[in-house]
Amino acid sequence: MTATVVREDQTVSGGARVSAALWRRAWLRATLTLSPPLAWFLVIYLASLLVMLVTAFWSVNPFTNSLVHSWTLANFQQIFTPTYLTIIARTVIMAAVVTVTDAVLALPFAYFMARVATPRGRQALFIAVLLPLWASYLARVYAWIVILQKGGTLSWTLSKLGLGTVNIGYTNIAMWIVFSYIWLPFMIVPIYGALERIPDSLLEASGDLGARNWRTLRSVVLPLALPGVVAGSIFTFSLTLGDFITPILVGGANSSFIGNVIYSNIGTAGNLPFAAALAVVPIVIMIFYLTGARAAGAFEAM
Amino acid sequence: MKVWARGGALLAAASAAVLVAACGSSGGGGTASSGSGSGSGTSGLTAPQANTAVPTSVGKGEGQLNLIAWEGYAQPQWVKPFEQSTGCQVSAKYAGSSSEMVSLMANGGGGQYDMVSASGDADLRLIYSGDVKPININLVPQWKNFHPFLQNPPFNTIGGKHYGVSYEFGPNVLLYSKKAFPSAPTSWSVLYNKKYAGEVTVPNNPIQIADAALYLSKTQPGLGIGDPYELTQPQFNATVNLLKQQKPLIKKYWDLASQEISLFQSGTTVVGAAWPYQTNTLVAAGAKVGDTIPAQGATGWADTWMLATKAPHPNCAYKWMQWATTPKVQAQQAVFFGETPANKLACPIMDQLSKGACAAYHANAPEAYFQTLKFWKTPLAQCGNGKNDCVPFQQWVTAWTQITG
Numbered sequence: 001m002t003a004t005v006v007r008e009d010q011t012v013s014g015g016a017r018v019s020a021a022l023w024r025r026a027w028l029r030a031t032l033t034l035s036p037p038l039a040w041f042l043v044i045y046l047a048s049l050l051v052m053l054v055t056a057f058w059s060v061n062p063f064t065n066s067l068v069h070s071w072t073l074a075n076f077q078q079i080f081t082p083t084y085l086t087i088i089a090r091t092v093i094m095a096a097v098v099t100v101t102d103a104v105l106a107l108p109f110a111y112f113m114a115r116v117a118t119p120r121g122r123q124a125l126f127i128a129v130l131l132p133l134w135a136s137y138l139a140r141v142y143a144w145i146v147i148l149q150k151g152g153t154l155s156w157t158l159s160k161l162g163l164g165t166v167n168i169g170y171t172n173i174a175m176w177i178v179f180s181y182i183w184l185p186f187m188i189v190p191i192y193g194a195l196e197r198i199p200d201s202l203l204e205a206s207g208d209l210g211a212r213n214w215r216t217l218r219s220v221v222l223p224l225a226l227p228g229v230v231a232g233s234i235f236t237f238s239l240t241l242g243d244f245i246t247p248i249l250v251g252g253a254n255s256s257f258i259g260n261v262i263y264s265n266i267g268t269a270g271n272l273p274f275a276a277a278l279a280v281v282p283i284v285i286m287i288f289y290l291t292g293a294r295a296a297g298a299f300e301a302m
Numbered sequence: 303m304k305v306w307a308r309g310g311a312l313l314a315a316a317s318a319a320v321l322v323a324a325c326g327s328s329g330g331g332g333t334a335s336s337g338s339g340s341g342s343g344t345s346g347l348t349a350p351q352a353n354t355a356v357p358t359s360v361g362k363g364e365g366q367l368n369l370i371a372w373e374g375y376a377q378p379q380w381v382k383p384f385e386q387s388t389g390c391q392v393s394a395k396y397a398g399s400s401s402e403m404v405s406l407m408a409n410g411g412g413g414q415y416d417m418v419s420a421s422g423d424a425d426l427r428l429i430y431s432g433d434v435k436p437i438n439i440n441l442v443p444q445w446k447n448f449h450p451f452l453q454n455p456p457f458n459t460i461g462g463k464h465y466g467v468s469y470e471f472g473p474n475v476l477l478y479s480k481k482a483f484p485s486a487p488t489s490w491s492v493l494y495n496k497k498y499a500g501e502v503t504v505p506n507n508p509i510q511i512a513d514a515a516l517y518l519s520k521t522q523p524g525l526g527i528g529d530p531y532e533l534t535q536p537q538f539n540a541t542v543n544l545l546k547q548q549k550p551l552i553k554k555y556w557d558l559a560s561q562e563i564s565l566f567q568s569g570t571t572v573v574g575a576a577w578p579y580q581t582n583t584l585v586a587a588g589a590k591v592g593d594t595i596p597a598q599g600a601t602g603w604a605d606t607w608m609l610a611t612k613a614p615h616p617n618c619a620y621k622w623m624q625w626a627t628t629p630k631v632q633a634q635q636a637v638f639f640g641e642t643p644a645n646k647l648a649c650p651i652m653d654q655l656s657k658g659a660c661a662a663y664h665a666n667a668p669e670a671y672f673q674t675l676k677f678w679k680t681p682l683a684q685c686g687n688g689k690n691d692c693v694p695f696q697q698w699v700t701a702w703t704q705i706t707g
Contacts, residue, residue: 060696066408066431083704150570169570170554249561253552256707269508269699270401 056276067272075277084261088281091257094172095240098179099187099233105180106187106232107225113188114195129185137182141249144178145169148250170252178250179240186239187232194228195221230296237289241282258282347684350432351611352463357620360441364615367622369394370406370418372605374639380631388625390618400424407433411610416619418610419469421603422457422678423509423695429458429465434608436463441620444627444645451672452644457679458606466608467623470632472641472663473602473675474505474513475593477576477584479566486594490517492573494544499551503565503574506555508695508702509678512601513575514548515541516676520598530601530676532685538693538701545705555706559583566591579640582662595674602675604644636663 022029056075059068078084113125132140147153149169159165168174198221206216244259251257258281265275293299367390369376376394385391395415397403400423407418410433420428428434439445445453445467452468459465478487482498490513493502504510512530518541519527527537553571556562562580565571567589581593607626613619625631632643633651642663643652649660660666685692 083707087707145564149564149568151568167570169568170565248557252554253549253706256703261703261707264506264699264703267399267402269696270399270405271696271699 052276052279055273056280058273060271060273075274076280078274079277079281084278087256087261088258090172090254091241091259091282092285094175094179094257095237097176098183098240099236101176101180102184102187102236103191103229103233105184106191107229110188110191110195110225110228111221114192115198129188132182133185137245138249140182141178141246144174144181145250148174148177170250170255172252172255174250174252175246175255178246179243182246183236183239186235187229190231190235191225191228194225194231198224227297230293231299234290234293238282238286241285347430347682349429349460349463349465351429351435352461354435354611356436356438357441357616358438360620360624361617363388363390363618363621365389365391365618366615367392367417367618368415368615369622370397370403370411370415372396372419372421372639375419375605375635377634377638379638380625380634384622384625388618388621390615390621392622404428404431404433407610409433410435410612413612413614415610416613416615417466417622418608419605420466420608421605422455423603423680425457425465425606425608426680426682427695428608429460433611434465435611436465437467437609437620437623439464439467442467442623442627444624444629444647447629447647448627448644449646449672450669452604455604455677457604457677458608466606467627468644469605469607469626470635470639470641470643471602471604471677472577472579473595473600475576475578475581475600476596477562477566477574477581477591477593479569479572480590480592481569482572483592486592487573487596488594489596490598491521493517493575494548494551496551498573500553501570501572502548502551503554503556503562503571504548504552505575506557506706508698509601510575511538511541511545511698511702512676512678512681514544516601517598518544531679531681532692533681534685534691535693538697542701542705549705563587577640578642578663582640595671599674599676601678603678633659636665 022032055067057071057073059070059072059074060066061068079088109125109129113122113129117125145152150167151165152169155165155167168177202220202224203216206220211219242259244257244263247255247257247260258278262275262278265271265278369392371394373396376392381392381394395406397406397418400421403418403420404424404427407415407420407428408431411418418428418434420434448468452471453459454462454464455468458468476487476490476492478492482501483492492498493504494517504513511533515527515530515533515537518525518537519530522540525537525540527533527541533541554561554565556565556574559577559580562571562574562576563583565574566580566584567587576593578593581591584591607623609616609619609623626635627645629643629645629647629651632645632648633655635641636643636648637652637655637659640663642665643649646665649665652659652663652665664671681693681695681698683690683692683694
């Protein structure tokens, strides 16, 4: 018995010594806690990006598909030809239009959730917003194909109402609708967060100073919601910018995105260097976008 | 079977990777440094493995067989009995495209892979880069029962050497709605006819350029196009021009067979280029469609089981070639995948498996029917005439992006 007790004592004192050492040296504590995630971040994330960047300066033997390790700028020069500039412009414009659409839809919705709805109703709305995220992305996109295609649900409903038929399946309009739908929750949640944080006292003060509802909304609520809008726009913009599945599934003959060209260069063409060069484009666009978003104070609302 | 994608293991990729920007990164190290030899790779074409000795008998199996295959080419129905009878355990790696197959087979299969079910557009790339080696066709007894045109086809047999054994094939047919066409169209011209603007669909695949070239070879003889896969620059430009004019008529360039099926089911498109699989699926679902091979003929694909230069399990590979060419496996594969077997004896078994399958997939068609098919092969800079003035495949890919982008 005594022997066991003594041994336990030793173990405890050993552990205590380690924890005491850690307590005394904060830098050691931080290093030990942070180094695994930091190593993960450096090796997996940054190193793979670096490898991609390097690949972008290589070329590929057109015949055997093997990489040729000689430096060239040809891949980047090729991006600046009308074909690829059109595709890049199409992607960026679609991402911008989807972002604006989602902001317009999300603002009143989030306002209602944050400031009008009862706590119970707020909970129900939250579930309603997040519920679609539980379903697979593909299932939701396929549902829209059924709705939008020729003779689909939308066209059928309109014709029953005597409003004629529409045939917008497999067009950029279809893509715009699907993207706006799919990314809407990513806009609502940050705006809700921003609106919820507005203290009631500010609104009361605005009222006391004689501002009517509209004036309060314009001069108090909207400016305070803006960081939330910008934070949400980072999601909607970057998610649209990087997507290649929706263009394949609901896009038409003029719907190729940057992602589709990257995909076909990896898959069909086996031209990894050009795909890597093209993948730099959304990264550069996002760097500009995030710099702008930071200036708008978006990161405080996230 | 629901999602059947020769063009890509797309859905798998789709559900896994939404972050496109990160996509290009990871493959960097994988395909590197396989000693790419001469710069363009196409000048002075000789098959590096042409003189490799072939075995004269098949020895005892090594207990393992590693395949690179199209999805659906290593199904338990015919893999399980093979494993039981030979003791060769099969592990299959599915590739999403011909280029992925070529990349995986780099450096002779890397001592890892034994065989690849390559399509005609990849075959010559594999042969001329030395990644596959000749086989002794006499060790595959069912080979003599093949359709004659698949015994020594130019895409897998060079100078009398067989770089693998043919497996299955299919034509690229003209699919049409019977509402829009009471009688079958007799020319591919319907795909270029403004009358059907917005109601046309064709595959999203650079090799589709060959379809347009085949059409031009008959309608504009002045261009002098002989082989639709061997195009000089002027011929290539004329073909790309035709496809650019066609673009406004296209509703969608389809990536998945299932997309074309739903396009025709909903009546969105009325005419398009397709595989027999789509026709048969649509007809089975009650859609009023038909398919035809127009007067100009058609392109087609044909797959070959090829043997990796550094195959670690050659005996199991030969056993697989023997097994995969038997009438029963040929029929199972054909019915499962929706294609035509190389072995003529598979026809009655196809009908047993699925009534009318043999005729539906033209497995019993006369030889003249197959002669109308121009099978996929890799476009090379070196034309059949020994000159180096043809447009190679990578330019086909670039041009295709310009057409469809």
